[in-house]
Amino acid sequence: MSSPTGPANGLPVRMPRPRPAGRHRRPEPAVAPEGAPALVLAVPGAPSAASRGLAEEILSIGRSELPGLDGRIGYLEGDDSDGSEFPSLAGVLTAVAQERSARAEFARAAGHEVPAPTGPDAVVVPLLVGPDGDLLRRARQALMDSSAAAELADVLGPHPLLAEGLHVRLSEAGLARADRARLFTVTTAADGIILATTGGEEAVQAAGITGMLLAARLAVPVKAAALDQEGSVAAIAEQLRAEGSTQLALAPYLIGPEVAEGLLDTACKEAGCATGEVLGAYPALGKLAVAQYSAALGITQGASAH
Numbered sequence: 064m065s066s067p068t069g070p071a072n073g074l075p076v077r078m079p080r081p082r083p084a085g086r087h088r089r090p091e092p093a094v095a096p097e098g099a100p101a102l103v104l105a106v107p108g109a110p111s112a113a114s115r116g117l118a119e120e121i122l123s124i125g126r127s128e129l130p131g132l133d134g135r136i137g138y139l140e141g142d143d144s145d146g147s148e149f150p151s152l153a154g155v156l157t158a159v160a161q162e163r164s165a166r167a168e169f170a171r172a173a174g175h176e177v178p179a180p181t182g183p184d185a186v187v188v189p190l191l192v193g194p195d196g197d198l199l200r201r202a203r204q205a206l207m208d209s210s211a212a213a214e215l216a217d218v219l220g221p222h223p224l225l226a227e228g229l230h231v232r233l234s235e236a237g238l239a240r241a242d243r244a245r246l247f248t249v250t251t252a253a254d255g256i257i258l259a260t261t262g263g264e265e266a267v268q269a270a271g272i273t274g275m276l277l278a279a280r281l282a283v284p285v286k287a288a289a290l291d292q293e294g295s296v297a298a299i300a301e302q303l304r305a306e307g308s309t310q311l312a313l314a315p316y317l318i319g320p321e322v323a324e325g326l327l328d329t330a331c332k333e334a335g336c337a338t339g340e341v342l343g344a345y346p347a348l349g350k351l352a353v354a355q356y357s358a359a360l361g362i363t364q365g366a367s368a369h
Contacts, residue, residue: 095131101159101185102356103135107198108320110138110149124349139201156209160184184211186359188352192220193269195262216355224347226276229314232339238312255308256285257299260316270316290326300334311336
């Protein structure tokens with residue numbers, strides 16, 4: 064027989080665990096509002112199956128961050144011929160606007176009241192970690208060439224998550240400890256890092272912020288250089304050696320499609336150092352793309368990038 068306070072035999076009663084409240088409670092993920100603008104990734108460089116796979120993976124991560132997200136891919140050097148798997152950014156934006164208009168017409172034909180559209184048809188997120196004047200001008204031109212009302216979001220960096228990604232790529236190449244708190248050494252670990260980017264001096268200045276975050280993680284000096292400026296990487300290598308670094312490594316502050324083939328190899332030879340891989344589809348990039356999209360639209364994300 065049981066009593067109001069539990070079983071008669073005195074065995075403990077398993078009670079449901081209360082849900083944590085306050086700052087310890089895991090935030091509920093935001094959901095894209097119905098009819099929200101598309102997020103269009105603007106992919107630089109020559110289109111390829113590799114760059115498409117990379118962009119698709121980043122969008123997949125983005126959809127897990129913001130369920131219901133309408134994610135698209137447009138190429139700054141795209142091809143709008145019938146059946147092309149590499150459509151131009153302007154072509155994708157025009158298609159998004161046409162689809163939005165067609166949905167509204169269909170709803171009206173079905174007798175539904177359709178409110179006047181508010182906000183842009185799409186938010187374009189450049190697949191770049193830092194500013195690149197030429198590529199961003201081309202993205203703006205694509206917006207003007209399309210028939211869409213679209214907004215251009217900021218590039219993905221600088222951000223602490225990008226410094227984390229650079230650290231991971233260096234450790235994968237054996238050029239840095241995976242965790243500086245662990246008491247072991249990596250015999251090939253670099254004591255000076257060249258943070259290599261593209262986009263000229265403006266990009267180098269912006270990369271310097273992420274470079275400071277990376278230096279704090281690795282406890283070694285980090286200096287930024289421009290891959291697309293002749294002699295920049297070699298000059299930074301000389302500076303680091305003059306300051307006492309003897310084992311240098313190059314950390315590509317790049318996603319991948321934005322850098323011309325062969326530039327990284329040439330830079331490594333000029334600097335006489337090893338290199339980590341580009342960031343590629345590092346998971347943080349999907350989070351940052353959604354964070355920039357959300358910021359452009361004023362969407363509050365419970366599970367935004369930190």
